[in-house]
Amino acid sequence: MQHLVIAIDGPAASGKSSVSRALAQRLHYTLVNTGVMYRAVTWYVLQSKVEPSDAKAVEELLQNASIECGARDGQSFFHINGSDGGDALVSPAVNASVSKIASQTYVRRKLVEMQRCYARNYHLVMEGRDIGTAVFPDTPYKFYIDASPEVRASRRSGQGLHDSVVQRDAMDSSRKDSPLMIAPDAEVIDTSFMSLDDVVSAVLKRLHQRGVLPSGA
Numbered sequence: 354m355q356h357l358v359i360a361i362d363g364p365a366a367s368g369k370s371s372v373s374r375a376l377a378q379r380l381h382y383t384l385v386n387t388g389v390m391y392r393a394v395t396w397y398v399l400q401s402k403v404e405p406s407d408a409k410a411v412e413e414l415l416q417n418a419s420i421e422c423g424a425r426d427g428q429s430f431f432h433i434n435g436s437d438g439g440d441a442l443v444s445p446a447v448n449a450s451v452s453k454i455a456s457q458t459y460v461r462r463k464l465v466e467m468q469r470c471y472a473r474n475y476h477l478v479m480e481g482r483d484i485g486t487a488v489f490p491d492t493p494y495k496f497y498i499d500a501s502p503e504v505r506a507s508r509r510s511g512q513g514l515h516d517s518v519v520q521r522d523a524m525d526s527s528r529k530d531s532p533l534m535i536a537p538d539a540e541v542i543d544t545s546f547m548s549l550d551d552v553v554s555a556v557l558k559r560l561h562q563r564g565v566l567p568s569g570a
């Protein structure tokens with residue numbers, strides 16, 4: 354059976370996770386937040402006292418770790434040596450180093466391979482930076498969720514989180530390996546002046562027009 358992938362990409366704090374969660378619930382698809390995977394690797398590197406910019410040492414560390422991913426009841430999980438990192442994944446320390454770790458080719462190769470495995474078993478809503486451009490370039494269902502830098506910074510601080518979204522975007526957009534960019538065939542939605550419900554409705558409407566219905570419907 355062919356599994357469908359809805360790719361949701363965009364810059365930091367544009368609303369990707371919130372939109373993807375609602376879409377996955379409405380469609381009864383499995384939700385995969387790939388940012389969590391890069392954040393968990395970063396947390397593990399920092400915890401292991403490995404220098405985040407030392408790509409060789411990061412690669413060695415990961416080769417010796419037990420890394421598992423999967424899904425239960427529509428929710429994906431990602432564990433390194435049995436831990437998901439918990440609240441530390443959104444800590445200022447992880448925010449400050451995640452783009453550096455995510456620019457490393459070994460890290461991307463390893464995580465992209467795991468991300469592709471999900472499509473063997475499930476219909477997916479997968480969110481990240483490179484889902485429509487690099488992970489599943491052939492999926493016909495791609496959305497790029499955007500918002501102005503000011504709106505995004507205020508959305509993130511509204512969550513009570515300390516995060517320099519502009520700096521992270523600059524690094525994510527300028528890295529050599531699968532940078533953040535708009536896939537030529539993605540539908541771009543500027544959500545700066547839209548409520549979350551409006552964004553979810555707009556994406557669902559587009560998907561319904563293209564024949565994508567809730568799983569099991």
Ligand code: CDP
Binds near residue numbers: 453483521
């Ligand atoms: O939630 P937010 O948009 O702030 O970030 P995230 O989706 O949790 O992603 C954290 C970081 O992981 C990003 O800033 C990227 O450096 C990296 N990332 C990536 O390189 N590729 C992805 N597919 C997802 C995240």
Ligand code: CDP
Binds near residue numbers: 512549
């Ligand atoms: O995953 P990403 O970092 O792109 O963003 P998020 O964590 O889903 O959203 C950041 C915050 O913006 C959350 O508190 C959302 O409820 C809020 N948001 C909003 O106020 N209006 C939207 N249209 C989208 C998100």
